[in-house]
Amino acid sequence: MDDGSELxxxxxxxxxxxxxxxxxxxxxxxxxxxxxxxxxxLDSLKEDVRSFLKTSGWERQLQNAVYRELxxxxxxxxxxxxxxxxxxxxxxxxxxxxxxxxRVLKSLNSMSTELGVxxxxxxxxxEQKELANKWNEMGTDEPDLASVRPVYAPxxxxxxxxxxxxxxxxxxxxxxxxxxxxxxxxxxxVRDIPQLRRAFSELNLTSGQLGIxxxxxxxxxxxxxxxxxxxxxVVMEQDSAAAQQYSRQGCSTGLRADLWALILNSNNQPxxxxxxxxxxxxxxxxxxxxxxxIYKDVKLTASNDDYYFVFEDFLYQVLxxxxxxxxxxxxxxxxxxxPPRSFIQGKGGEEECAVVYPPNGVIPFHGFSMYxxxxxxxxxxxxxxxxxxxxxxxxxxxxxxxISSSPSGIVSLCLQFERLLQxxxxxxxxxxxxxxxxxxxxxxxWMVRAFSGYLSTDQLLLLWDRVLGYxxxxxxxxxxxxVFAFRAENLMEVTSLGSAExxxxxxxxxxxMPLIQIFLFATAI
Amino acid sequence: xxxxxxxxxxxxxxxxxxxxxQIGDAKADAAQSGVCVVxxxxxxxKPVHIKDIxxxxxxxxxxxxxxxxxxxxxxxxAKWCTALRDLPLMENPHTEGGSQDYCSVHRAxxxxxxxxxxxxxxxxxxxxxxxxxxxxxxxxxxxxxxxxEVSDWLSDLTLVEQHxxxxxLTDPQxxxxxxxxxxxxxxxxxxxxxxxxxxxYDVDGCYDIxxxxxx
Numbered sequence: 001m002d003d004g005s006e007l008x009x010x011x012x013x014x015x016x017x018x019x020x021x022x023x024x025x026x027x028x029x030x031x032x033x034x035x036x037x038x039x040x041x042l043d044s045l046k047e048d049v050r051s052f053l054k055t056s057g058w059e060r061q062l063q064n065a066v067y068r069e070l071x072x073x074x075x076x077x078x079x080x081x082x083x084x085x086x087x088x089x090x091x092x093x094x095x096x097x098x099x100x101x102x103r104v105l106k107s108l109n110s111m112s113t114e115l116g117v118x119x120x121x122x123x124x125x126x127e128q129k130e131l132a133n134k135w136n137e138m139g140t141d142e143p144d145l146a147s148v149r150p151v152y153a154p155x156x157x158x159x160x161x162x163x164x165x166x167x168x169x170x171x172x173x174x175x176x177x178x179x180x181x182x183x184x185x186x187x188x189x190v191r192d193i194p195q196l197r198r199a200f201s202e203l204n205l206t207s208g209q210l211g212i213x214x215x216x217x218x219x220x221x222x223x224x225x226x227x228x229x230x231x232x233x234v235v236m237e238q239d240s241a242a243a244q245q246y247s248r249q250g251c252s253t254g255l256r257a258d259l260w261a262l263i264l265n266s267n268n269q270p271x272x273x274x275x276x277x278x279x280x281x282x283x284x285x286x287x288x289x290x291x292x293x294i295y296k297d298v299k300l301t302a303s304n305d306d307y308y309f310v311f312e313d314f315l316y317q318v319l320x321x322x323x324x325x326x327x328x329x330x331x332x333x334x335x336x337x338x339p340p341r342s343f344i345q346g347k348g349g350e351e352e353c354a355v356v357y358p359p360n361g362v363i364p365f366h367g368f369s370m371y372x373x374x375x376x377x378x379x380x381x382x383x384x385x386x387x388x389x390x391x392x393x394x395x396x397x398x399x400x401x402x403i404s405s406s407p408s409g410i411v412s413l414c415l416q417f418e419r420l421l422q423x424x425x426x427x428x429x430x431x432x433x434x435x436x437x438x439x440x441x442x443x444x445x446w447m448v449r450a451f452s453g454y455l456s457t458d459q460l461l462l463l464w465d466r467v468l469g470y471x472x473x474x475x476x477x478x479x480x481x482x483v484f485a486f487r488a489e490n491l492m493e494v495t496s497l498g499s500a501e502x503x504x505x506x507x508x509x510x511x512x513m514p515l516i517q518i519f520l521f522a523t524a525i
Numbered sequence: 526x527x528x529x530x531x532x533x534x535x536x537x538x539x540x541x542x543x544x545x546x547q548i549g550d551a552k553a554d555a556a557q558s559g560v561c562v563v564x565x566x567x568x569x570x571k572p573v574h575i576k577d578i579x580x581x582x583x584x585x586x587x588x589x590x591x592x593x594x595x596x597x598x599x600x601x602x603a604k605w606c607t608a609l610r611d612l613p614l615m616e617n618p619h620t621e622g623g624s625q626d627y628c629s630v631h632r633a634x635x636x637x638x639x640x641x642x643x644x645x646x647x648x649x650x651x652x653x654x655x656x657x658x659x660x661x662x663x664x665x666x667x668x669x670x671x672x673x674e675v676s677d678w679l680s681d682l683t684l685v686e687q688h689x690x691x692x693x694l695t696d697p698q699x700x701x702x703x704x705x706x707x708x709x710x711x712x713x714x715x716x717x718x719x720x721x722x723x724x725x726y727d728v729d730g731c732y733d734i735x736x737x738x739x740x
Contacts, residue, residue: 077626077627078626078627078628080579080581080627080629080663081626081627085626085627089625090621102739105737106739109736109739112735112736118733118734118735119734119735119736119737120732120733120734121733122731122732122733166621168583168584168656168657168658169655169656169657170655170656170657186621187619187620187621187655188621188622189616189617189620189621275724278724286727324726325724326724326725326726327724340737340738341737341738342734342735342736342737342738343734343738344728344731344733344734345731345733345735346733353728355726355728355732355734356726357734357737359726359732405621
């Protein structure tokens with residue numbers, strides 16, 4: 001396959017996807033309007049319109065939209081490849097994901113039957129009115145959720161990942177002889193430290209980092225002041241690619257909200273606000289069983305969290321709207337998961353009555369609300385908060401709870417974490433394994449949430465800066481390994497899983513960037 | 526690039542069962558072989574100009590393509606030649622990357638012109654002992670037709686000159702012009718078709734659901 005035709009395939013793919021978007025019609029309208037301007041000449045029409053779009057900033061918007069498409073969804077790698085190959089190329093991973101989904105659906109079905117609550121129903125008018133009135137204070141309502149339990153928790157999911165096997169992989173060697181002592185037994189390719197050093201070169205010891213070089217003891221003129229000035233310029237330029245590159249060394253608190261929105265190309269246009277209002281109407285109209293799961297999850301996690309409890313009402317709004325958003329379904333083209341299906345009651349099993357449940361196809365699990373909670377520190381306008389969260393979800397977070405071979409997928413992250421520990425702290429790994437405290441059993445919950453709810457918020461946002469900057473979740477696995485390395489001395493002393501967990505129970509005092517930097521660049525290899 | 530291969534049908538060919546290379550007595554030797562040969566014979570008496578060879582990988586690390594070609598017009602015996610040597614299909618033979626991917630070998634990638642081919646031999650290699658089996662699936666060979674710029678149905682149209690009974694029908698000119706107008710309208714509709722969805726999840730305002738379907 002030559003580069004030229006591959007490029008034209010990508011271009012055709014992007015044109016197809018941008019066609020009919022709001023941006024497309026906006027640019028078209030502007031181009032039509034500019035024809036009335038005196039400096040547009042008929043004999044150089046094409047160039048004049050083009051330069052008009054350039055000077056009026058529309059070209060940059062188009063660039064950002066194209067950049068987003070390139071990051072989010074690549075065209076199928078080969079014309080003969082079926083759609084499920086784009087979801088996940090490995091057949092046994094697809095099968096494992098399908099099996100896991102079936103379990104989740106069964107559990108949701110049985111919860112619905114046990115509680116006698118339908119999965120979805122239209123709210124009566126009075127109830128609709130009541131909900132609309134208390135939209136901004138949903139937290140004050142204390143529905144009886146004692147019988148509702150999360151559909152699954154991260155540790156259930158870990159068991160599935162641990163049992164994952166490639167049927168074509170030679171497992172004939174004696175288990176005790178096998179070189180891998182870890183829990184994940186899938187032969188995926190994960191990067192080792194030299195490869196990570198090359199990939200994350202901006203994090204090296206000589207380049208300045210927010211999260212290290214903005215420490216109170218360091219004079220701001222050395223790094224911080226100039227770096228913040230550059231950040232302001234990046235925001236002014238409104239260039240997604242530049243913002244992403246900038247984010248690799250961290251975003252300052254004042255600019256982070258703008259920079260992240262720019263990287264994700266969610267600019268909160270009037271139509272986004274309208275879309276959000278439409279979703280709100282959907283929440284008011286229909287009552288879903290998953291709403292109870294969301295309530296319960298927020299109550300169990302964010303409301304109990306010292307940093308996040310103040311955002312309880314925001315979380316309900318965003319998560320309930322998220323569950324109604326059919327635009328999220330788009331991401332199932334490249335997600336190994338498949339949205340659950342059902343049929344409208346009383347309309348038979350015809351294909352036109354088939355619907356996706358919940359409307360966005362995502363069933364929340366225990367801890368799901370922690371993907372939103374940190375973003376509440378950045379955006380106080382619900383529609384803006386919502387659009388940034390949705391974009392974060394369809395780019396990154398979905399990978400943390402679906403079984404796939406993607407380098408940012410949870411399976412790869414688990415394997416990478418285990419490999420890093422085995423390679424660089426073999427004694428520690430061996431010790432923990434001997435006392436029955438497999439490191440992954442402790443670190444898994446951190447990684448599934450991308451550390452949200454475990455680190456202090458300023459540190460978490462510094463970590464997520466790098467996730468966005470490198471467009472990869474690998475740094476999450478690196479941090480998990482770095483935390484073990486940091487606590488290695490204490491961990492070598494423990495003799496049980498309980499005491500190992502106790503050593504690693506509180507991560508809120510850790511400074512993430514020094515840990516990552518030392519682990520990647522100051523460890524002998 | 527085989528993007529256009531959708532509208533070309535592959536050559537009907539016989540794919541022989543894979544033969545694994547073994548040293549000594551194959552039955553006595555328990556060690557797995559890392560080399561495997563798959564022969565693909567093209568229809569007898571009809572040498573093919575190959576456009577591309579498409580397949581789905583199954584844990585093969587690299588592939589070599591050899592062609593048996595007959596020089597046109599001569600009675601000389603056909604000759605084997607190597608068209609492509611060790612094309613990597615997996616990033617790392619020990620890990621999954623590329624292990625189940627779809628792949629095409631295009632004629633531009635080959636070192637010799639893949640014309641007048643009567644047989645194709647694929648030599649598969651897998652140096653890693655991590656895998657129980659390795660093979661290529663869904664092998665298809667697409668023909669290359671350099672002379673045929675005009676597709677078949679167009680040339681067929683000029684060949685078959687039919688004069689059906691036209692009496693009592695409207696003037697074909699006016700029919701065609703009005704049809705052209707309609708065609709232009711549908712084209713406009715099609716180009717303006719939006720990919721954006723309207724975001725409804727209910728069916729006629731109804732979203733009452735009892736159970737999720739497990740199939």
